[in-house]
Amino acid sequence: MKQLLLGDEAIAQGAIDAGISGIYAYPGTPSTEIMEYIQKSKQATDGKVHCRWSTNEKTAVEEALGMSYAGKRSIVCMKHVGLNVAADPFMNAAMTGVNGGMIVVSADDPSMHSSQNEQDSRFYGKFAMIPVLEPSNQQEAYDMVHYGFDLSERLQTPVLFRITTRLAHSRTGIDLKTPRAQNLLKMPQDTRQFILLPANARVRYKRLIGLQNDFAKETETNDNVSYTDGADKSLGIIACGLAYNYLMENYNNAPCPYPVVKICQYPFSTKHINHLINTCKEILVLEEGFPFVEEQLKGITETKLIIKGRLSGDVPRDGELNPTIIAQSLGMETKSSFKVPSVVMMRPPQLCKGCSHIDTYNAIVEATASMNLHRVFSDIGCYTLGALPPYNAIHTCVDMGASITMAKGAADAGVWPSIAVIGDSTFTHSGMTGLLDAVLENTDITVIISDNETTGMTGGQDSAATDRLQQICLGLGVDPAHVKTIIPLKKNHAENVQVIRDEINYKGVSVVISQRECIQTSARKHRKS
Amino acid sequence: MKQDIILSGVGGQGIVSIASVIGLAALEENLHIKQSEVHGMSQRGGAVMSHLRVSSRPIASDLIPAGGADMILSVEPMESLRYLPYLSDKGWVITNSKPFVNIDNYPEMESVMNELTRLPHSLMADAEQLAEEAGSVRTSNMVILGVASPLLTLSAEALEKGIQKLFSSKSQDIIDMNIKAFRIGRNFTKGKGF
Numbered sequence: 001m002k003q004l005l006l007g008d009e010a011i012a013q014g015a016i017d018a019g020i021s022g023i024y025a026y027p028g029t030p031s032t033e034i035m036e037y038i039q040k041s042k043q044a045t046d047g048k049v050h051c052r053w054s055t056n057e058k059t060a061v062e063e064a065l066g067m068s069y070a071g072k073r074s075i076v077c078m079k080h081v082g083l084n085v086a087a088d089p090f091m092n093a094a095m096t097g098v099n100g101g102m103i104v105v106s107a108d109d110p111s112m113h114s115s116q117n118e119q120d121s122r123f124y125g126k127f128a129m130i131p132v133l134e135p136s137n138q139q140e141a142y143d144m145v146h147y148g149f150d151l152s153e154r155l156q157t158p159v160l161f162r163i164t165t166r167l168a169h170s171r172t173g174i175d176l177k178t179p180r181a182q183n184l185l186k187m188p189q190d191t192r193q194f195i196l197l198p199a200n201a202r203v204r205y206k207r208l209i210g211l212q213n214d215f216a217k218e219t220e221t222n223d224n225v226s227y228t229d230g231a232d233k234s235l236g237i238i239a240c241g242l243a244y245n246y247l248m249e250n251y252n253n254a255p256c257p258y259p260v261v262k263i264c265q266y267p268f269s270t271k272h273i274n275h276l277i278n279t280c281k282e283i284l285v286l287e288e289g290f291p292f293v294e295e296q297l298k299g300i301t302e303t304k305l306i307i308k309g310r311l312s313g314d315v316p317r318d319g320e321l322n323p324t325i326i327a328q329s330l331g332m333e334t335k336s337s338f339k340v341p342s343v344v345m346m347r348p349p350q351l352c353k354g355c356s357h358i359d360t361y362n363a364i365v366e367a368t369a370s371m372n373l374h375r376v377f378s379d380i381g382c383y384t385l386g387a388l389p390p391y392n393a394i395h396t397c398v399d400m401g402a403s404i405t406m407a408k409g410a411a412d413a414g415v416w417p418s419i420a421v422i423g424d425s426t427f428t429h430s431g432m433t434g435l436l437d438a439v440l441e442n443t444d445i446t447v448i449i450s451d452n453e454t455t456g457m458t459g460g461q462d463s464a465a466t467d468r469l470q471q472i473c474l475g476l477g478v479d480p481a482h483v484k485t486i487i488p489l490k491k492n493h494a495e496n497v498q499v500i501r502d503e504i505n506y507k508g509v510s511v512v513i514s515q516r517e518c519i520q521t522s523a524r525k526h527r528k529s
Numbered sequence: 530m531k532q533d534i535i536l537s538g539v540g541g542q543g544i545v546s547i548a549s550v551i552g553l554a555a556l557e558e559n560l561h562i563k564q565s566e567v568h569g570m571s572q573r574g575g576a577v578m579s580h581l582r583v584s585s586r587p588i589a590s591d592l593i594p595a596g597g598a599d600m601i602l603s604v605e606p607m608e609s610l611r612y613l614p615y616l617s618d619k620g621w622v623i624t625n626s627k628p629f630v631n632i633d634n635y636p637e638m639e640s641v642m643n644e645l646t647r648l649p650h651s652l653m654a655d656a657e658q659l660a661e662e663a664g665s666v667r668t669s670n671m672v673i674l675g676v677a678s679p680l681l682t683l684s685a686e687a688l689e690k691g692i693q694k695l696f697s698s699k700s701q702d703i704i705d706m707n708i709k710a711f712r713i714g715r716n717f718t719k720g721k722g723f
Contacts, residue, residue: 004552004562029568113567137591170565170580170591171548173556242591249590323594335596338613341644343636345607349540349575350631382573459568 002173007138007163008033010174011077011105014145016043019180021072021100022050024060026429027458028079029114030168031107035077036461047182053455055464056400056429057082061089061104068102068158069194071186073149077105080121085400085430087124090158094128095196095204097156099188101149105161107168110288110320114165114457116380116399118318120289125160125266129208131215132160132266133224134241138172140264144224146177155214164288166320167242216267224265227272230258235330236280238263238273238293242321243286249323250332263293273297277305284329285309288321350385356516357383359488359496360450361393363514364419366493367500374417374504375410379403379431381423382457383450394421401430407445408438417446417504424451424465432472435509439477442508448500449511450488452518460521473511482510489516530560531584532682533593535612538604539629540567540577546695547602547674548579553691554683555583565591574631578612583683602677604656604670605629606641613648622648623677625656625669652676652718659713668710675714679723685715 005013012034015023025035038044038051050067054060057078064076076086083090083106090104106121125132133148135141141163148159192200219225237256239247240263248256259280261272276283277297283305285294294309308314308329315321315329327334351358360383368374378384378394379402386393396406407420422431427449438445449469455461465472473483482503486496496514503510534551538544548564555562565580580593595614601622603609609624616622622645628638645651654676660669671692678688689708696704 002556004549004556006566033568166565166591169568170563171552172563172588173561245589245591249594253586253589322592323590327594334594336614337596337618338616338648340613341610343607343640343644344610345632345634345636347539347574347576347608347632349573352541352573385573 002175004171005138005174006033006169006171007141007167008169009037010138010142011145011161011163012037012041013174013176014142015075015103016041016047016049017177017179018146018149019073019182020049020075021182022064022067022074023077024050024054024064024074025077026054026057026060026082027455027461028082028107029458030109030165031077031079031082031105032458032461033168034105043179053461053464057086058089061086061093064102065089065093065096065098068098068100069188070100072100072183073102074100075103075105078107079115080106080108080119081115081117081399082106083121083124090124091128092196093158094130094208095201096194097204097207098152098158099156099186099193100183101152102158103145103148103152103161104158105163108162108164108289110164116397118289120292121160121162122266122289122292125162128160129212130157130160131218132162134162134264134266135167136241136244136262136264138167138170139174141167142174142176144264147222151218155211155218157211162241164242164320212267216269219265219267220269220271222265225269225272226262227275228256228260228262230256230260232257233259233280234282236276236283237261238276238283238285240264240287240293242288243326246321246323246326247286250327250330268293282306282308284314286315286321286326286329348388350388351382352519354519355382356452356488356514356518357386357450359490359493359516360421360448360514361386361391363486363488363493363496363500364421364448365391365393367497367504368417368419371417371504373415374419375415376419376421377403377407377410378420379422379426381426383421383423386421400426401434404431404434404438404445404447407447408434408443411443411445416444418444419504420445420447422447422449423456424449424453424469425455425463427469428464428472432476435473435478435511436476438509444507445509446500446503447509447511449513451513451515452521453515454518454521456518456520460518460524469513478509478511482506482508483513484511485513485515487516488514530682531586532582532600533598534581534600534602535593535598535615536579536581536602537608537612538577539608539631540573540575542604542629543670544577544579544604547604547670548581549695550671550674550688550691551581551583551681551683553694554687557687557690558683560585561588563588563591576608576611600677600680602673604673606638606645606653607636610641610644618649620650621680622651623673623680624651624653625673626653627655627657652721654714654717656714659717660710663710663713664706668707671707671710672714675711676718678711678715679718
């Protein structure tokens with residue numbers, strides 16, 4: 001019988017069945033469930049598959065590369081913006097190539113359901129010059145993990161696996177394959193492969209350039225890019241990944257009347273695309289994310305070919321696709337019998353009742369009430385909701401770790417008081433190095449680490465910071481007299497306000513660790529016991 | 530056979546468990562299923578929805594097209610109205626009548642009820658009250674699934690098997706209580722002549 005699995009879980013099970021020896025990841029919606037599934041899997045436990053969270057995406061990719069170096073298969077998973085953090089090892093893993101198979105999963109979030117941008121990871125694949133797989137459904141995702149590992153080992157290259165929210169978080173029945181055994185320990189044959197000294201790197205780069213043809217040929221010889229003919233040649237359609245399903249939804253299990261090239265692997269096959277261009281009057285490009293294929297088709301010079309897509313405005317420039325949007329881009333009629341009644345009010349996400357961040361913000365707001373020009377630089381986590389009423393407590397949220405460093409830059413420019421609010425897991429992910437910058441100059445900032453002892457927003461994964469924050473701050477050189485711990489509870493409010501006010505008034509780096517466990521994590525532990 | 534359902538509610542109310550039961554039941558009956566969920570930031574106290582598609586033929590899209598849903602199944606009354614553009618002209622809205630008020634500007638209940646009763650096909654039930662009869666308000670999800678069940682093409686047997694599977698790691702008491710809640714909900718609707 002089929003297994004009912006989320007797209008993320010299908011990838012996880014695919015990786016286990018393809019014989020991985022380790023998964024490395026940092027939590028990030030919509031990628032988190034890949035690691036969580038493997039952590040709960042008996043099959044993975046029995047196979048001693050490594051499955052602990054990494055401190056951030058960069059360490060995760062490097063650890064996965066280390067496992068690949070040793071000849072074993074590894075998968076590394078992150079959300080799209082995590083790949084920015086991991087860009088250095090990612091780009092250079094393309095240069096070293098791999099020994100054991102290695103897949104990098106990057107989960108994009110078009111429409112920004114839970115993200116600060118909707119960047120398209122396919123560009124990273126092209127940038128690093130490596131193959132990219134983009135499954136159109138969950139079964140393909142499962143199957144493509146197997147294929148991806150084989151491809152990775154055959155051509156000695158890391159493979160980027162691009163998914164989007166709807167694929168990651170949609171559940172369907174999956175047929176599983178017979179599991180493959182894990183690789184044995186085996187060091188790389190070429191001892192210089194992983195030493196990117198310039199002289200070696202030049203050799204590796206020529207090899208990577210030489211592989212580009214193989215990557216293109218690979219796409220021509222499998223079914224991941226396919227052509228389906230249609231009688232009506234007035235339009236040719238290129239549908240990438242998930243967009244293919246939205247297209248076909250409009251034909252209700254009947255074939256599409258237009259010729260269609262379905263793209264699930266990059267670099268895509270020019271053979272099929274050329275055929276489409278030569279036989280059809282116009283081309284419509286349907287792709288989730290940025291106009292990646294559309295831009296490549298257009299090139300930079302004028303062409304007589306009419307190409308419709310996100311650039312031309314025939315498909316909306318931003319946001320995720322759906323069957324209705326695609327119907328409209330095809331000129332089909334869409335209907336909605338009912339409208340949203342005016343009584344329906346917005347219901348934005350909010351901090352949970354009893355959340356420790358609430359008490360932390362209440363204390364910060366009161367401590368800074370009389371300070372006209374105070375600025376609070378915040379970060380990525382549940383506590384970003386402090387931007388909303390009734391708190392209106394923060395002024396920025398940009399990327400993981402940017403609270404401390406932006407507070408430092410603003411303090412350098414003369415802002416006072418300059419306050420950073422960062423979560424515990426975000427702090428160990430990317431906040432520690434920024435704090436060291438501030439320590440080196442004894443910059444006048446106050447860093448409030450809102451420590452709920454978990455990675456909360458993604459559902460309560462272990463935090464690398466738990467029980468280590470004070471030690472880390474002292475180790476980085478913060479004056480011990482100015483590393484304070486408070487317990488954010490109503491009954492401690494007056495005292496907490498005073499601590500924060502005192503540390504703001506101290507001229508130099510101070511850290512206030514505001515520590516109380518996430519109520520969701522705590523409730524879950526309670527239920528278990 | 531094809532049934533497209535929008536599930537709606539507020540993050541934390543547990544619409545995912547309803548979706549899982551329907552999904553497990555559909556697999557039990559060898560049907561195709563696609564169930565798109567919301568995870569992450571939008572979970573917390575905010576509006577949440579899930580697309581659930583069951584069909585005897587392969588399903589292309591994870592998302593239901595506008596105007597295509599056969600049912601909106603909601604655990605919160607105002608949330609049942611938020612996704613009306615997805616509902617087909619013949620579609621049903623089935624909702625818990627008990628509001629979840631966590632915003633200051635929650636509308637008057639009377640105006641919400643007016644909107645619901647104006648619809649051609651709607652059905653409301655106080656799931657919390659019925660869940661108390663089953664033994665715990667925590668079973669109100671299974672009550673509302675029961676309320677909808679006479680209008681689902683999946684059999685009650687398959688749905689009950691789904692409930693058993695979903696709660697398989699829990700005690701027999703919890704399984705029984707959820708099955709009871711499902712049956713109370715189902716009888717509520719049966720009692721109205723469905």
